[in-house]
Amino acid sequence: MTSAENIEELLDQIQNQTGIRFSITDSQIDDEELLITLKNMLRAGHSSTSKEGFLRGLLLGLLSDQEIAEGIHRFHLEKNGYFFPVLMETRQPISSMEQSIFAQFFSSGADTLIQTDECHIALIRQLPQESSQETLRQMLFDMQGTLEAEAMISLHFAYDRIATSLDQLPGIFLNISSAMEIGNIFSDTEHIHWAQDLGLGKLVYQLPVETCEEYLHDHFHGLHLTDIDDETLHTIHTFLDSGLSIAECARNLYLHRNTLIYRLDKIEQLTGLDIRKFDDAVICKMALMISTYLIHKSD
Numbered sequence: 001m002t003s004a005e006n007i008e009e010l011l012d013q014i015q016n017q018t019g020i021r022f023s024i025t026d027s028q029i030d031d032e033e034l035l036i037t038l039k040n041m042l043r044a045g046h047s048s049t050s051k052e053g054f055l056r057g058l059l060l061g062l063l064s065d066q067e068i069a070e071g072i073h074r075f076h077l078e079k080n081g082y083f084f085p086v087l088m089e090t091r092q093p094i095s096s097m098e099q100s101i102f103a104q105f106f107s108s109g110a111d112t113l114i115q116t117d118e119c120h121i122a123l124i125r126q127l128p129q130e131s132s133q134e135t136l137r138q139m140l141f142d143m144q145g146t147l148e149a150e151a152m153i154s155l156h157f158a159y160d161r162i163a164t165s166l167d168q169l170p171g172i173f174l175n176i177s178s179a180m181e182i183g184n185i186f187s188d189t190e191h192i193h194w195a196q197d198l199g200l201g202k203l204v205y206q207l208p209v210e211t212c213e214e215y216l217h218d219h220f221h222g223l224h225l226t227d228i229d230d231e232t233l234h235t236i237h238t239f240l241d242s243g244l245s246i247a248e249c250a251r252n253l254y255l256h257r258n259t260l261i262y263r264l265d266k267i268e269q270l271t272g273l274d275i276r277k278f279d280d281a282v283i284c285k286m287a288l289m290i291s292t293y294l295i296h297k298s299d
Contacts, residue, residue: 160195
């Protein structure tokens with residue numbers, strides 16, 4: 001993130017905590033000092049007398065080691081155990097009715113809910129033992145189905161690994177926050193994102209915009225997604241998903257083999273890439289992901 005984006009994120013967190021929206025119009029200090037000041041403002045609120053405030057500050061990485069130790073002692077928390085942090089995201093601000101449904105669904109003993117902003121709720125679930133990735137994912141599938149049916153909203157989930165101590169939570173929460181954003185960009189049809197299964201999306205997400213534009217210029221005739229019609233895009237995605245098999249792709253598109261070959265020839269004319277060849281297919285896949293990323297950045 002840039003300094004400006006970090007400042008905006010901190011201002012959003014302060015608004016969520018206090019209900020007051022601050023605006024930085026003419027600061028007398030540089031961005032680095034401003035970030036420190038805003039974090040101190042948040043820390044003052046997060047390290048308050050509420051357990052939720054303490055855990056919010058812990059997840060967001062706003063507390064010092066001493067403040068973490070004091071909070072664990074003050075709220076009689078177990079420092080070690082099996083803690084499974086999950087981030088839940090809604091497309092619209094969470095209503096009071098939805099908050100009530102969440103509160104009723106989760107156990108007050110094993111589960112702690114922390115609203116980090118108007119569209120995100122963090123869950124810390126304490127487990128009796130270590131669990132496999134398959135078990136955790138199935139748990140989230142079941143949770144998603146029940147909550148979406150009860151609250152009648154669309155929910156996205158992001159998760160990483162189980163923490164074995166509370167002081168591991170800030171690093172894991174940073175991973176799942178990134179996983180949510182990256183997953184929503186590159187896998188928008190998926191609703192559950194695992195931080196260790198982001199694939200090429202994680203790489204593209206870290207590229208500078210200038211590098212992305214240069215890649216499209218050098219390897220994709222300077223094209224963007226908006227320059228390609230829906231039928232051509234669908235053909236490209238289906239062909240890549242079919243393992244570069246003409247026969248499999250033709251079946252998936254309900255096309256005659258010769259019709260598909262004609263389309264692939266047209267794609268080569270448009271992009272300069274023959275995606276029947278592995279190297280060109282990889283270049284095309286990267287170009288499509290980069291273009292998707294640039295569209296997200298411009299929104």
